[in-house]
Amino acid sequence: MSKKMHITMTVNGKEEEFLAEPRELLIYTLRERLNITGPHIGCETSHCGACTVTIGGKSVKACTMFVAQADGADITTIEGIGGPDDLHPLQTAFKEHHGLQCGYCTPGMITRATKLLEENPNPTEEEIRFGMAGNLCRCTGYQNIVKSIQAAAAEMAAAKEAAE
Amino acid sequence: MIPAAFAYYRPTDMAGVISLLQEHGDDARVMAGGHSLIPMMKLRMADVPHLIDLQAVGGLSGIAIGSGGIRIGAMVTQSEIIDDDALSAAAPILREAALQIADPQVRNMGTVGGNVANGDPGNDMPGLMQCLDATFSLIGPDGVRDVPARAFYEAAYMTARGDEEVLTAVTIPLPAGGYAYEKQKRKIGDYATAAAAVQIVKDGDICTAASIAMTNLSDTPIFSEAAGAALIGTSVDDAALQAATDAMQGDIDPSEDNRGPVAFKKHVAGVVLRRAIARAWSRA
Numbered sequence: 001m002s003k004k005m006h007i008t009m010t011v012n013g014k015e016e017e018f019l020a021e022p023r024e025l026l027i028y029t030l031r032e033r034l035n036i037t038g039p040h041i042g043c044e045t046s047h048c049g050a051c052t053v054t055i056g057g058k059s060v061k062a063c064t065m066f067v068a069q070a071d072g073a074d075i076t077t078i079e080g081i082g083g084p085d086d087l088h089p090l091q092t093a094f095k096e097h098h099g100l101q102c103g104y105c106t107p108g109m110i111t112r113a114t115k116l117l118e119e120n121p122n123p124t125e126e127e128i129r130f131g132m133a134g135n136l137c138r139c140t141g142y143q144n145i146v147k148s149i150q151a152a153a154a155e156m157a158a159a160k161e162a163a164e
Numbered sequence: 165m166i167p168a169a170f171a172y173y174r175p176t177d178m179a180g181v182i183s184l185l186q187e188h189g190d191d192a193r194v195m196a197g198g199h200s201l202i203p204m205m206k207l208r209m210a211d212v213p214h215l216i217d218l219q220a221v222g223g224l225s226g227i228a229i230g231s232g233g234i235r236i237g238a239m240v241t242q243s244e245i246i247d248d249d250a251l252s253a254a255a256p257i258l259r260e261a262a263l264q265i266a267d268p269q270v271r272n273m274g275t276v277g278g279n280v281a282n283g284d285p286g287n288d289m290p291g292l293m294q295c296l297d298a299t300f301s302l303i304g305p306d307g308v309r310d311v312p313a314r315a316f317y318e319a320a321y322m323t324a325r326g327d328e329e330v331l332t333a334v335t336i337p338l339p340a341g342g343y344a345y346e347k348q349k350r351k352i353g354d355y356a357t358a359a360a361a362v363q364i365v366k367d368g369d370i371c372t373a374a375s376i377a378m379t380n381l382s383d384t385p386i387f388s389e390a391a392g393a394a395l396i397g398t399s400v401d402d403a404a405l406q407a408a409t410d411a412m413q414g415d416i417d418p419s420e421d422n423r424g425p426v427a428f429k430k431h432v433a434g435v436v437l438r439r440a441i442a443r444a445w446s447r448a
């Protein structure tokens with residue numbers, strides 16, 4: 001056993017503070033220590049993207065980061081994006097356009113898609129497929145995921161225009 | 165997949181990094197984005213009792229483009245390579261290659277320095293840097309030294325970097341002419357079955373300079389001087405393409421793995437090199 005480290009991090013706007021071994025993977029910190037179980041463990045080998053979270057404004061796979069690296073980090077998970085009573089436009093779009101079947105990949109998909117739409121608010125189908133290439137779905141064949149993201153982009157653009 | 169326990173350090177300057185490396189020798193490893201090292205630690209194929217995280221060390225980021233060349237700090241991520249418009253104008257092959265590495269999340273963490281320093285034959289940047297005749301800057305207890313990319317790789321995971329040295333930057337002469345990075349892979353996120361980096365200069369209809377390097381076709385990247393030489397003085401017609409791919413085949417030494425048998429890899433190497441030369445020539 002290595003020595004435990006004193007870790008602080010902000011997760012979905014809430015300050016967290018605890019002792020952990022540096023080798024603990026961030027995905028386990030979130031799920032098992034902080035009970036934030038939206039980010040999932042799929043492959044655990046940096047391929048599937050089910051564990052995607054946002055750290056310092058960037059999409060990152062939480063299975064490939066030690067908790068020690070995330071000491072001091074500002075982290076957003078699907079729980080910080082929207083909840084049952086205030087769905088994010090991406091969550092609404094995935095629901096309405098059947099962007100999921102089993103739902104296992106969905107938290108990572110939507111968390112990644114929030115950043116994709118920030119980086120590129122009006123993506124083409126090709127840009128969506130390229131920008132979402134780090135998230136695997138074994139149910140949908142991706143067609144409805146692409147449609148959901150396109151629908152959310154249109155909805156968010158319309159809402160932005162209405163606000164201006 | 166839980167890695168073996170380690171002590172974690174996050175020094176804030178290079179002197180701190182080097183003193184840790186001197187104290188712990190080859191029991192210590194520096195980590196940039198961690199997307200090569202952490203998977204190896206999870207599989208317990210890498211044993212790192214002392215892990216030195218470079219994220220808080222200053223002076224390792226930034227891309228500077230001058231008349232003499234391009235300097236890329238070791239901690240520059242693949243995403244930063246892709247997003248830098250000035251870099252893409254000065255050396256578009258870097259963006260073309262970075263877009264073919266892993267996926268968006270991994271590119272947000274994976275760095276140029278980690279990619280070239282790790283010595284994994286599957287990494288794309290080592291071959292690319294050999295094609296571009298880049299120089300790697302290393303800092304250690306005895307000071308700073310530069311090593312050409314073409315002399316850096318000794319075997320898989322074995323490089324000219326000493327245990328107490330850190331790769332701090334990559335310097336690239338401003339590339340000229342047409343370019344292409346062509347990679348065949350089984351899926352997004354996979355290493356190359358074969359990849360080719362080509363930079364080519366055209367004068368009238370004649371090739372006056374050509375630089376070719378291949379990825380994941382030996383236990384090191386392969387700079388094929390003979391393949392480039394086969395194009396020079398030609399109009400890059402079919403005969404020249406054949407001569408270049410034949411020369412390249414003499415320099416690579418692929419081994420069989422789950423990407424295919426040797427004969428298949430040699431075949432794919434020929435295909436990607438022909439495509440890369442043709443695309444680079446069309447852009448020259």
